[in-house]
Each structure stands twice: as C-alpha cells, then as structure tokens.
Amino acid sequence: MTNKKKDKAYRLTQRDIEVVKFIAEQNCVRLDTVGLLLKVLKYKVEDRQLRKLAERWVRLGLIQKQKMLADAPSILWATNEGLRIAEIALHRGERTYAPSFATLHHNLAVARVGVEYKKHGANWICERILRDEFGDGHLADGLAEYGNQRILVEVDRTLKEANRLQKIMITNAKLPKIDVVDYWTTDKLLPTLETHRRALLPNIQERIRIFPLPEEVNF
Numbered sequence: 001m002t003n004k005k006k007d008k009a010y011r012l013t014q015r016d017i018e019v020v021k022f023i024a025e026q027n028c029v030r031l032d033t034v035g036l037l038l039k040v041l042k043y044k045v046e047d048r049q050l051r052k053l054a055e056r057w058v059r060l061g062l063i064q065k066q067k068m069l070a071d072a073p074s075i076l077w078a079t080n081e082g083l084r085i086a087e088i089a090l091h092r093g094e095r096t097y098a099p100s101f102a103t104l105h106h107n108l109a110v111a112r113v114g115v116e117y118k119k120h121g122a123n124w125i126c127e128r129i130l131r132d133e134f135g136d137g138h139l140a141d142g143l144a145e146y147g148n149q150r151i152l153v154e155v156d157r158t159l160k161e162a163n164r165l166q167k168i169m170i171t172n173a174k175l176p177k178i179d180v181v182d183y184w185t186t187d188k189l190l191p192t193l194e195t196h197r198r199a200l201l202p203n204i205q206e207r208i209r210i211f212p213l214p215e216e217v218n219f
Helices: 003-009 014-026 031-040 047-059 080-085 104-119 127-134 162-173 190-198
Strands: 063-066 075-078 123-126 142-146 149-156 180-185 208-212
Touching: 014 031, 014 047, 014 075, 014 080, 014 104, 031 047, 031 075, 031 104, 047 063, 104 123, 104 142, 104 149, 123 127, 127 142, 149 162, 162 180, 162 190, 162 208, 180 190, 190 208
Parallel strands: 149 180, 180 208
Antiparallel strands: 063 075, 123 142, 142 149
C-alpha cells in the first residue's frame, strides 16, 4: 500500500466523527444500531461494509469492539481518543472501561431509542449533556427535540418501586420547558407502567406517553 493510500485509510471522515460521537455519548451501542444510525444519517452501508467500518474505527483507536451477548451483534464503546473526538471530557484519573453487565442492556436500549427519534427527524441529546441543564438529581435517559417541542425520554427495562416510579413520572412531567415525557419499556412491563400512569392526576397523565421498546432490545 502506498503512503497516499495509507493516509486516506487513516483519515477521519465526517461519517467517522458522527458515528463515534454517538457511540461516545451513549456509552455503548450494538453494531446493528450503528447500522441503523448510518442509514438515518443517509450513509449507504451494507452489512459487510458495516463490519469493516467497525474494524477501521478499532484500528484508528476510536472504539473498542467485543462480542458480549449471545445471539447479539458486537458491542461498541469509545476509547479515550473516541471521547476526545466527541469532545467528552473525562474527570481526572478516569479512563474508559468495557461496559458493565449491570447497565449494558439498559444503555444499549437507550442508544436504540435515540436512533428511533433521530430517524423521525429529532435532535437527540444524551444523558451526559442533560446533566448540564438538570443538575445532579434524577436524570432522564435522553431528550428529543423537534423544533421547539422538547420530549424527555426514559427507558425502563426493570420495574421500579411503585411510589418511586410515580414520583419520577410527576417530577418529569412538571419540569419547565418539557412538553411531554416518553417512557419506553418492555412488552412485559408496559401494562404495569400504564397502570401507574393512569393513577396520576389527569393533567400529569396527558403529558406522559408509553411505548414498547424496539424488538431487538425488547426483552
């Protein structure tokens, strides 16, 4: 390979930056979610090309990739360099780690939901960035913006204690500059969340919507 070809192979493209930024913001992402994101961003990438792209990002030192779940695509997460590209600062002494199994399914589901909003034209703001606006208390998993409409997004894959869940629902629905709160949950938990929503005052109920998670993360 000539030096010119090597330079081209290791030059960051706008596509690289957009995808690595999303991965860094979401903590970790399934490879098939990255494929969907690329389609949303209007990049035509076949499955084989997607795997090659992921390997390229590994070679560039932007992400790490590992098969962590049976019968599921590889999981991608950002390296320190990937975080730098995404302009996400680590606190002193921090470094990147492989995703924790304690939060893995939740983070993968949030990333997939984020792409769902982007697919419908929303600007997706991750939890990391929300901390700047909402402080150190309970943080939602994301925020979707459609022009002036702001939708707070929660992903619940495990059932919270009833009083805590209803308190979070009320707090979220009353937040200033928030038009509606979307909850995404599993098919199994959806009826329970709907029951808790209906137990709230009507003016709170009408500001909360509940949706089933996309199929690949709905379990």
